[in-house]
Amino acid sequence: MLKWFILYFTHDKGVDMSITNFEKVDSFCIIRLNDTKRKNVASEAMLKELLSHLKEIEQSDEILGYIITGTEECFCAGADIKESKNPQTFHEYLKLGKKVISAILNSPKISIAAVNGIAFGGGFELALACDMICGSKEAVFALPEVKLGLFPGWGGTQTLSQRVGPGIAKEMILTGRQIDYEEAYEIAILDKQYETNKSLLNGCLTLLNDIFQNCPQAVFQAKQLINLRYSLPFEKAVEKEFSTLIEWVGETQAQEGMSAFLEKRKPEWNR
Numbered sequence: 001m002l003k004w005f006i007l008y009f010t011h012d013k014g015v016d017m018s019i020t021n022f023e024k025v026d027s028f029c030i031i032r033l034n035d036t037k038r039k040n041v042a043s044e045a046m047l048k049e050l051l052s053h054l055k056e057i058e059q060s061d062e063i064l065g066y067i068i069t070g071t072e073e074c075f076c077a078g079a080d081i082k083e084s085k086n087p088q089t090f091h092e093y094l095k096l097g098k099k100v101i102s103a104i105l106n107s108p109k110i111s112i113a114a115v116n117g118i119a120f121g122g123g124f125e126l127a128l129a130c131d132m133i134c135g136s137k138e139a140v141f142a143l144p145e146v147k148l149g150l151f152p153g154w155g156g157t158q159t160l161s162q163r164v165g166p167g168i169a170k171e172m173i174l175t176g177r178q179i180d181y182e183e184a185y186e187i188a189i190l191d192k193q194y195e196t197n198k199s200l201l202n203g204c205l206t207l208l209n210d211i212f213q214n215c216p217q218a219v220f221q222a223k224q225l226i227n228l229r230y231s232l233p234f235e236k237a238v239e240k241e242f243s244t245l246i247e248w249v250g251e252t253q254a255q256e257g258m259s260a261f262l263e264k265r266k267p268e269w270n271r
Contacts, residue, residue, distance in 0.1 A: 020049040033070045039077035042122045054103040065110035065208045073138045075115045076123025101154045104129040108220040114204045115139040116197040128159035134192040136200040144176035
């Protein structure tokens with residue numbers, strides 16, 4: 001698995017679409033937003049490509065996790081306001097963006113946003129939909145919709161509140177101000193921070209590799225249980241966790257993990 005240190009420079013470039021790039025690295029993949037002329041704005045074309053990549057990931061038994069990042073020190077400048085010229089098509093555009101966010105939120109696969117530059121508006125919401133957010137020194141965050149007479153609509157009011165608490169979320173959303181990478185780390189927008197964009201991507205691959213040294217099926221179950229706090233009251237979520245564990249301990253992978261521990265050997269996971 002550690003060969004990806006070399007693969008970062010030499011691996012197969014994979015599917016290169018017009019404004020996104022899809023690269024496979026071992027059991028993981030990297031989705032790059034690549035419309036640098038428009039600062040990776042989340043255009044209709046980009047959202048359709050993203051949705052196509054996410055569907056491929058969901059249907060693949062080989063891909064365990066993925067990274068979403070940008071190119072040339074730009075993650076994603078946000079929603080494409082040009083789409084607002086026609087109210088009817090703008091509604092359809094916003095629905096398309098919501099599908100992308102929902103695909104990330106509802107996937108059992110592990111997702112990491114590698115924020116390598118500006119992440120504004122819908123671009124920030126794209127990062128917030130991921131399981132973890134990592135950033136380089138170039139990372140800058142904002143939900144500036146109120147400056148345009150709008151407000152977040154791709155989950156930002158909720159996902160930001162869940163990360164930083166309602167007080168900080170209100171301050172950020174109601175002022176629309178920008179947050180640099182240092183403050184983002186202090187208030188828990190960033191889970192990990194890196195000096196450069198190169199070390200950012202390698203760090204995210206390291207994180208995925210560390211996660212999947214463990215049993216993949218247990219990782220997916222744990223993620224789903226953590227996410228129950230968004231949809232169930234606390235006591236019901238705790239009860240669901242317990243009942244799921246009772247069923248899980250009889251599974252082959254759980255038995256393998258416990259046996260390996262008792263026998264002082266490395267477990268052999270089914271991937």
